[in-house]
Amino acid sequence: MALANKFERASATARKFTLEYLEQITNNFSEEHVIGRGAYGVVYKGVLENGEVIALKKLCWRPDTNDTEFSTEFNNLMRVQHPNITRLVGYCYHQGHELIEHKGEYIFPHVEERVLCFEYLKGGSLDKKISDESCGLDWHTRFKIINGVSLGLHYLHNGSKDSIYHLDLKPANILLDKNMVPKIGDFGLSRLFPSAQTIITNKNIGTRGYMPPEYIDKGEITSKHDVFSLGVIIIPIMAGDEGYFKSAHMSSQEFLELVHENWRKRLQATMLSHTSDQIETCIKIALRCVEVDRNKRPTIAEIVNELNKVGTREEFT
Structure with missing residues (x-):
């Protein structure tokens, strides 16, 4: 919870997005919106309501996932504003429970969806x-x-x-x-x-x-x-x-x-x-x-x- 509270207090320079909104602008994080993949997650392309195109880095969720990479990247990007550093547009830190099947049983594990949103760079x-x-x-x-x-x-x-x-x-x-x-x-x-x-x-x-x-x-x-x-x-x-x-x-x-x-x-x-x-x-x-x-x-x-x-x-x- 401490990390979630930290993001709640984030600077106004980074917009807080709901998971539902990010799902909407990426067609539920569909394959057709994928523009990149890495060891820690998948990058999607989306368009905000004001027409700005953004890149959404959605970190992979696993039961053993911790917040180190997300927290580190978020905090360090909040500290920097420079023409030669990618601009952080916003973030989503969603906590909840999800219905999944596990060994023949249905369970509701606690899951966290973490997304960092950046300016989209055409080059x-x-x-x-x-x-x-x-x-x-x-x-x-x-x-x-x-x-x-x-x-x-x-x-x-x-x-x-x-x-x-x-x-x-x-x-x-x-x-x-x-x-x-x-x-x-x-x-x-x-x-x-x-x-x-x-x-x-x-x-x-x-x-x-x-x-x-x-x-x-x-x-x-x-x-x-x-x-x-x-x-x-x-x-x-x-x-x-x-x-x-x-x-x-x-x-x-x-x-x-x-x-x-x-x-x-x-x-x-x-x-x-x-x-x-x-x-x-x-x-x-x-x-x-x-x-x-x-x-x-x-x-x-x-x-x-x-x-x-x-x-x-x-x-x-």
Whole structure:
């Protein structure tokens, strides 16, 4: 009940929906409204009475379900408002009893339906957009995505007194609006840390491939966890799906030269000098982000500062 009371006191910035209303706008959460699936639930598309299209994340219910992920995501999203973070529109926390058949008997177990409602983003998730550098997104769009994700992460780490570490940053959790502006989403595994410190956990959560080695080997969590994940994201944005594999089998200089040359070939005469600087800066940032030694990785503030330098530079040559 304590958690239900917490949601009752939620800020007016998040609208409280009834389960009946959400069932109505999704045709009882029908398959035709499904737009995504994940380990913790199913995402549906619905339209509010004012015409706003929303995405509804309905968490799976099981008898052993607890509220940790729902509560964590809700509370952390209530703390953040930023152009590069998915906007929470509302929520539903429904408690009741449901008639089900169990071992030949009809029972009325206590069930909880939990739904988080977000702005609907037409561009879909970043993992559907990443492709070889020779095709797909143009360089301007890729740089905008890298910069936007970095700004969103910077806000999470430094935007308030307490830092929020995402801990599951990956292309599938980065959504794009109709103008290809990236927004970080899925805060189910995120954690709030009151100070910059190292936390030790004995449980690995997240997505393999985006976890830093100190977390896999020793369960250590710091702000450099998200920075490592950011580097793993930037590399395929720069060099396609095979980029991370290539980078692991080359020296940093060889990889930089390869990616830079591939972009030079693609852009040819349209590759201005500030574009060349942006490409080189992004490659160098990504490679530093995935350093095994976390002390060699940049902070997100340093990354944003470096991107600002090349992102705002005027082209005179």
